[in-house]
Amino acid sequence: MPKVEVVPLGASYDCRDDETLLAGALREGRYLRYGCRHGGCGTCRILLVEGDVEQSGSTFALTASDRADGWVLACASVPVEDCVIDVSATDLTAEEFLAGDQVRGYTAEIAEIRRLTPDVRGVRLRLLDPPSMRFTAGQFVNVEVPGTSVLRAYSMANPPSDSGHADLVVRLLPGGAFSALLEDRLAPGDRLRLYGPFGQLKVRLSHRPMIMAAGGSGLAPILSMVGDLADQQNRRQVTVFFGARSAADLYHLDRLRALQDRMPCLEIVPALSERAPAGWAGETGLVTDVIGRRFPQLEGYDAYLCGPPAMIDAATGLLTARGVRLRNIYFDAFVPTG
Ligand SMILES: Cc1cc2nc3c(=O)[nH]c(=O)nc-3n(C[C@H](O)[C@H](O)[C@H](O)COP(=O)(O)OP(=O)(O)OC[C@H]3O[C@@H](n4cnc5c(N)ncnc54)[C@H](O)[C@@H]3O)c2cc1C
Incomplete structure (x- = not known):
C-alpha cells in the first residue's frame, strides 16, 4: 500500500493498490481539492515531488510541458510506490486536508x-x-x-x-x-x-487589469465573476470578450450591460465569427482575432478564459504572445464530463 506524504502540510495517508491519489485521500477521510474527477478541470493539479504514478484516464487539463515539470492530476494518478506530493498550488491548508471532504x-x-x-x-x-x-x-x-x-x-x-x-x-x-x-x-x-x-477558477487579487474571454456557454462563470466584482465595487479595468457564431447565439448581454451601470470600468465586446447582421456595431471574427486586434500588447494583464478547449488553447497562445504571463492566465475548459 503506497504511502503518500503531503507537503507543505506535514501530513500523509495511504493509497490502496489501484486507487488514485484523490480516491485514497477521500477514503481516509482527508481532503484534496478536486472538481470533475475526470481529468478535465485541473482543480486537482499538484506537483509530484518524489515517487512514481501511473496515469488512469484522461489528463486533458495537463499540457506536455506540465507533465515534464512534474505536474499530475490527483484524480487520474495511481501511485505505484511511496510518493511525496506538493499541494501548494491548490491553496489547501492543513485544516482543510484534515477536515475531509466538505463538498x-x-x-x-x-x-x-x-x-x-x-x-x-x-x-x-x-x-x-x-x-x-x-x-x-x-x-x-x-x-x-x-x-x-x-x-x-x-x-x-x-x-x-x-x-x-x-x-x-x-x-x-x-x-x-x-x-x-x-x-x-x-x-x-x-x-x-x-x-x-x-473548482478553483476565481478572480485573483491583484491590481492588474483583466481580460475575460468566453465562448458559447462559457459566459456563465464570467457572468458570476463580473457580478461579484460589481458587488465588491471593483475599480480594476475589465474587458469581457464574448464570442458567438451569429447574433442569435449571443445571450445575457442585457445582464452584462446592467453590470456596467455599477462598474464603469467594465467593457463588453461581443464578437460574431460567422454572419454579422446588417448594422452590426460589434466586432467580427474569432474571439482570439478580436482580442489580438484590440490589444497589440497585453503585458501586465490577468486573463480569465472559459469555453471549449480549442478556444482556451488558441486564446492562451495569443495572450502569451502578447505578453500575458502564463501564470496569470486562469481558465475552465468545458471538456465533456461524459
Ligand atoms: C469544469 C466544467 C464546467 C462546465 N460548465 C459547463 C457550463 O456551464 N455549461 C455547459 O453547457 N457545459 C459545461 N460543461 C460541460 C458539461 O459538464 C457537459 O459535459 C456537457 O453539458 C455535455 O453533457 P450532456 O450530458 O448533455 O452530454 P453527453 O451525454 O455527455 O454527450 C452527448 C454527446 O455530445 C458530445 N459532446 C459532449 N460535449 C461536447 C462539446 N462540448 N462539444 C461537442 N460535442 C460534445 C459527446 O461526446 C456525446 O457524443 C462543463 C464542464 C466542466 C469540466
Missing part, C-alpha cells in the same frame, strides 16, 4: 428554464435543502442526471451574493445525457440533486 449534496427545484439561444438554455435552480450554498464566483456544481448516478459539471452564472440559487447556462447537445432533457423532459417544479461547489 455537500443539495436538493434543488427548477425555478425556470429559459431559451437563451437556439441551443442554449438558462436553468435557474432554487436550492431547497440545504437552502443556500457558499461558493466563490467562477465555481461549478455537478448535477446528477435524474434517475442515474451520472454527473455533469455546470458553472454558476449568478454571483455568490445570490446564494439561494444556482443559475446555469447549458448548451444543448443532441442525445446529451443531461442537456437533452431540458428540451422536453425537465420542467419548472422538477427536482434535481447537485453536488458542490467545485
Whole structure:
C-alpha cells in the first residue's frame, strides 16, 4: 500500500493498490481539492515531488510541458510506490486536508428554464435543502442526471451574493445525457440533486487589469465573476470578450450591460465569427482575432478564459504572445464530463 506524504502540510495517508491519489485521500477521510474527477478541470493539479504514478484516464487539463515539470492530476494518478506530493498550488491548508471532504449534496427545484439561444438554455435552480450554498464566483456544481448516478459539471452564472440559487447556462447537445432533457423532459417544479461547489477558477487579487474571454456557454462563470466584482465595487479595468457564431447565439448581454451601470470600468465586446447582421456595431471574427486586434500588447494583464478547449488553447497562445504571463492566465475548459 503506497504511502503518500503531503507537503507543505506535514501530513500523509495511504493509497490502496489501484486507487488514485484523490480516491485514497477521500477514503481516509482527508481532503484534496478536486472538481470533475475526470481529468478535465485541473482543480486537482499538484506537483509530484518524489515517487512514481501511473496515469488512469484522461489528463486533458495537463499540457506536455506540465507533465515534464512534474505536474499530475490527483484524480487520474495511481501511485505505484511511496510518493511525496506538493499541494501548494491548490491553496489547501492543513485544516482543510484534515477536515475531509466538505463538498455537500443539495436538493434543488427548477425555478425556470429559459431559451437563451437556439441551443442554449438558462436553468435557474432554487436550492431547497440545504437552502443556500457558499461558493466563490467562477465555481461549478455537478448535477446528477435524474434517475442515474451520472454527473455533469455546470458553472454558476449568478454571483455568490445570490446564494439561494444556482443559475446555469447549458448548451444543448443532441442525445446529451443531461442537456437533452431540458428540451422536453425537465420542467419548472422538477427536482434535481447537485453536488458542490467545485473548482478553483476565481478572480485573483491583484491590481492588474483583466481580460475575460468566453465562448458559447462559457459566459456563465464570467457572468458570476463580473457580478461579484460589481458587488465588491471593483475599480480594476475589465474587458469581457464574448464570442458567438451569429447574433442569435449571443445571450445575457442585457445582464452584462446592467453590470456596467455599477462598474464603469467594465467593457463588453461581443464578437460574431460567422454572419454579422446588417448594422452590426460589434466586432467580427474569432474571439482570439478580436482580442489580438484590440490589444497589440497585453503585458501586465490577468486573463480569465472559459469555453471549449480549442478556444482556451488558441486564446492562451495569443495572450502569451502578447505578453500575458502564463501564470496569470486562469481558465475552465468545458471538456465533456461524459
Ligand atoms: C469544469 C466544467 C464546467 C462546465 N460548465 C459547463 C457550463 O456551464 N455549461 C455547459 O453547457 N457545459 C459545461 N460543461 C460541460 C458539461 O459538464 C457537459 O459535459 C456537457 O453539458 C455535455 O453533457 P450532456 O450530458 O448533455 O452530454 P453527453 O451525454 O455527455 O454527450 C452527448 C454527446 O455530445 C458530445 N459532446 C459532449 N460535449 C461536447 C462539446 N462540448 N462539444 C461537442 N460535442 C460534445 C459527446 O461526446 C456525446 O457524443 C462543463 C464542464 C466542466 C469540466
